[in-house]
Amino acid sequence: MTVANDNRQAGLLCALAEVPDGGAIEISALPEMPIVIVRRGVDAWAYRNVCPHFSIPLNYEPNTFWTYDGELLMCAHHSAMFRFEDGRCVEGPCEGTALTAVGIRIDRGEVFIDNPEQGL
Numbered sequence: 001m002t003v004a005n006d007n008r009q010a011g012l013l014c015a016l017a018e019v020p021d022g023g024a025i026e027i028s029a030l031p032e033m034p035i036v037i038v039r040r041g042v043d044a045w046a047y048r049n050v051c052p053h054f055s056i057p058l059n060y061e062p063n064t065f066w067t068y069d070g071e072l073l074m075c076a077h078h079s080a081m082f083r084f085e086d087g088r089c090v091e092g093p094c095e096g097t098a099l100t101a102v103g104i105r106i107d108r109g110e111v112f113i114d115n116p117e118q119g120l
């Protein structure tokens with residue numbers, strides 16, 4: 001399932017509960033700038049859904065992401081592993097690079113982009 005921003009409030013991406021604990025979802029606020037949100041408990045982080053290895057989406061199937069132990073997000077193409085908390089690649093063909101972070105905040109169970117002027 002892809003979650004679309006319906007502009008209920010400026011910068012609203014989704015409810016935190018929509019992100020599986022230990023998993024990830026894709027947000028398609030703008031089709032040309034998909035975002036992946038990963039969650040661990042009450043914490044969540046957002047990144048552009050672009051793998052630094054080949055500059056393609058991290059997933060094959062729409063909104064289907066591989067994660068491990070609520071710690072790592074894996075690229076479906078060549079298995080690069082990215083830490084939830086900073087997007088750093090810790091294993092795989094682009095080790096040492098990082099996903100591009102998108103600043104978010106969580107307010108009363110909802111996830112907002114920090115800077116709505118980023119085009120969302």
Ligand code: FES
Pocket residue numbers: 051052053054055056058075076077078079080092093094
């Ligand atoms: S495209 Fe992601 S690891 Fe190669």
